[in-house]
Amino acid sequence: MQATNILFLILGLGCFAFYLGRGRSLAIAKPLGGVRHLHSLPSYYGFHAALWCALPSLFLLSLWMIFDDLLINSMVMDALPAASAPADSASYNLLLNKIANLADGILPRSGESAALVSAADQMLNYRVVSRWSLTALILTLSLVGMAWGWSRTAPLFRARPVVEAVAEKSLLACACLAIFTTLGIVLSVLFESIQFFRSVPAFDFIFGLDWSPQTAIREDQVGSSGSFGAVPLFVGTLLVSAVAMVVAVPIGLMSAIFLAEYANKTVRSYAKPALEVLAGIPTVVYGFFAALTVAPFLRDLGEGFGLSVSSESALAAGGVMGVMIIPFISSLADxxxxxxxxxxxxxxxxxxxxxxxxxxxxxxPAALPGIVGGIMLAVSRAIGETMIVVMAAGMAAKLTANPLDSVTTVTVQIVTLLTGDQEFDSPKTLAAFALGLMLFTVTLLLNIFALHIVKKYREQYE
Amino acid sequence: MNQNASTAGTKPAKDAKPEAMQTLELTDNEATVGQCFTDKPKMSMRNVNVFYEDKQAIHDVSVDIAKNEVIAMIGPSGCGKSTFLRSLNRMNDTVDGCRVEGKICMDGEDLYAPKLDVVELRARVGIVFQKPNPFPKSIYDNVAYGPKLHGLADSRVDLDEIVEKSLRKASLWDEVKERLHQAGTGLSGGQQQRLYIARAIAVSPEMILMDEPCSALDPIATAKIEELIEELSENFTIAIVTHSMQQAARVSHRTAYFHLGRLIEVNPTEQVFTMPAHRLTEAYITGRFG
Structure with missing residues (x-):
């Protein structure tokens, strides 16, 4: 039986256990003179039985799903005759893949050695055994659990605290899941970055003023020195974000003040959703709006004043990004x-x-902590924003503070480093992870700073 | 208008049926009994009606408030006394759908005239609410808020003087003089309420409205505020809404009894609590409802 089917089987049994437990408690309550003579409501007895029925089985199922392939693989590989046994871990994996493909019928069996074909057959065999034993085990476990939960249904049995405890644990589990996912992402980025820092010194990366990540693929290639100084990227990011904040903070804050203090109900009920529509526009739309409409307009405008405005300017990207962030700030401030x-x-x-x-x-003054917190969150958002800058800010890593110039940002470089063909062990690709790590650190510090400010002022004012 | 224009101390004339004495139902067009009017009123209200959307909260109230008088407004919850109080300095303007009809004059000036500057009016008629609400500023800045807004102080020294004077009047100075620049939110409830009163008197209003100023306070803080009200009445005209009949009896010169949006009786406080002129007042002060 497939794992999904087993899952549905467990859930079905759980529902059944619920009705059994509830029915039994009702049956017990009747001669006693009603539900009020039970410790808990009938549905709690039902939940109690259902939990006993489903939880151990679900636990077993997930353990089985994790370890079953590993076990089968090692058993198959151990059974291989010494002649065809792999020499190192790379060829081990290669061989394992081949056997698995043979077993799944992806590779044709004709022409393969008898040892491999028999190993594939054995693998199929093991899999069938595993599935059926799993089904049998789960079914037994569920039924035993159901019977246990059902048998414990008694007037004095405290089912309600049991259900409460399980509810608390499952909420905790969900919270942990989110935290562990974040942790996993951070760790994976961290390990790749460490690999990058093996070939490029961390000092050169963090303080280097030159960014040109084209590394030589062949030894004799020229002009691809590969220097990884991240400063121009961060300066570019900060420049674009600063432009965005200059646009977003005053407009967002003032529209929030208007909506919260001045607008009457009717105006508010139309204006607020209209503002929030801005937040619903996909960033890619903002991106081509910036690249195709705003940037040329700014360039022509600049020519009129005798200024040279790059056709991919920080001003265009930042300005449009600011418009995108307006609803973010105005909604939080509101x-x-x-x-x-x-x-x-x-x-x-x-x-x-x-x-x-x-x-x-x-x-x-009274709302300041919240407003500052909102602005800080908006800054993190601006720093991490990708699509608009990819389309409108440009690729050249220039170290400049001139918003009319074209700049590039950390996110743009990550995108260009990771799109197209690449090898995953070259510093060029790994640099993306290092940039990601640094970006993450910066936004994390900003968020901590924001939370700190919010907390400090809140203590003072409330 | 004569002080005794209305007949004081007599039961309403429509007492034809004896059982009408007993009924606590409000009859239509019940006239206010007692001494509503004074010779030289600080503030005079004539035929005031207040509506929230379609609901009428105040019905046809006419009364005068004399200069340097403390008038208490009592009545069961929801009788409109707070609404009435708030209409005296147009705080009701901030409530959506609230409409005031009739005439409210201070020193003969119509408060609801289109040309009247509401902001200036509120500086002249201060209000103290039930819940102390210090601004998120220091004690000093809380008191200096109004004077700064209205340019009452030309220099820092002037401002210091106004702040000290107001805090002294609110008998809070001795408790806070060491920590004037700490947050006003750090004070106790009773101190916050006195800070609020200091803030209100810092702009030298002519009149102070108090909307249940002691309902969130303990008996000691309440006693302090009541003492303060008595002192303040030397310089200010005070209208106070209260749920506590004892408080009304202790602090006020005259007492007005409101019932379901109507002003039932206005009489000197002593008389209201010893010989109420109206059956509803009597029922209320003897605790039969409210």
Missing amino acids: DVITAVPQSMRDGSLAMGATKSETVRRVII
Whole structure:
């Protein structure tokens, strides 16, 4: 039986156990004079039985799924005659793949050695045995669990705390899953980066001023020195993000103030969703809008003033990115401004302050932690944004602070390093992981800083 | 208008049926009994109606408030006393769908005239709410907020003086003079409420409205505030809404009893609590509802 079918079988049995447990508790309650004589509600007895039925089986199933292939593989490989046994781990994997492909019928069997064909047959054999024994085991375990859960149904049995404890554990498990996934990603990026730093010194990478990642594929190739100084990329990223924030922060904040303090209900009910539509536009659309509309417009405008504006400028990319971030800031700021207690507003108005005085002197200071937090999150978002800069910011790694110039960002370089053909052990490809790690570190530090600010002010004001 | 224009201390005239005495139902067009009007009112209200959307919260209230008087407004929850209080300095403007009809004048000036500067009015008629709500600023800045807004101080020295004077009047100075520049939110509830009062008097208003100023406070803090109200009445006209009849009896000169949006009775406080003129007032102060 397939694993998915087994999963459905377990869930079905679990539902059945629920009804059995619930039915039994109802049957017990009836002669006693009603459900109030049971410790817990009937559905808790049902859940209790269902948990006993399903949880151990699910646990067994997942363990089996993890270890079953490993076990079968090693058994097959051990059984190979000494003559065809692999010499090292690379050829071990190669041979294992070949046997698996033979077993799955992907490779034709004709022409292969008898040892390999028999190994493939053995593998198929083991797999069938594994599936059937798994099915049998699961079925037994589920039924035993169901019977145990069912038999424990008694008026004084405390099923409710049991269900509560399991609920708590499963919530914990979900939270852990998210954390471990993040941890896994970080670790994998970290290990690849360590490999990169073996060929390029970390100091040169972090403080180097020159970025040209074209490494020589052949020894005699010229002009591909391969220098990996990340500073120009980070300067470019910061420049584009700064332009974006210059656009997004004032507009986002002021529209939030308008929506929260001045707009009446009708205006608010139309304006807020309209603003949030901006957040729903795919970044790739922003990207070609920046590249095809805004950048040429800025270039022509600059020519009018006698300025030379690059046709892929930080200004165009950053400006459009800023527009993209407006709803992000305005929505967060709107939330915190609305959360300022009405009594503060009343208090200020009652002192004879106008609305704008109230906003400036009372509301903004009170909402500041939330606003700063929102801006910091927006900065992290701007730094990590990829699509717009890929399309509109350019590829040349220039060390410049001029927003009219073309710059490149960390994310753009990661994209160019990892698209197209590549080998995964060259520093050129591994550099992407190092850049990713550094980007991650920067945004992490920013987020920690933001949280710290939020916490500090919150203590002071609430 | 004569102080005793309305007949004081008599039961309503429609007492034809004896059982009408007993009924606690409100009859239509019940006239306010007692001494509603004074000769030289600080503030005068005539036929005031207040609506929230379609719901009428205040029905046809006419009353005067004399200069340097403390008038208490009592009544069961939802009787409209807070709404009425808030309409006196147009704080109701901030509530969507709220509409005020009738005439409210201060020193003869119509408060609802289109040309009136609401912001200035609120500086002249301060309000203290039920919940202390210090701004997220230091104690000093909380008190200096109003004077700064209205340019009452020309120099730092002036401002210091106003802050100290207000805090002294609110009998908070001795408790906070060492920590004027710490956050106002760090004070206790009673101190916060007195800070609030200091903030309100810092702009030298002519009148102070208080909306249940002690309902969130313990008895000691309440006693301090009540003492303060008595002192303040030397310089200010005060209207106070309260749920505590004892408090009304202790601090006010006159007491107004509201019932379901109508002003039932206005009389000197002593009289209201000893010989109420209206059956509903009597029912309320003897604890039959509310």
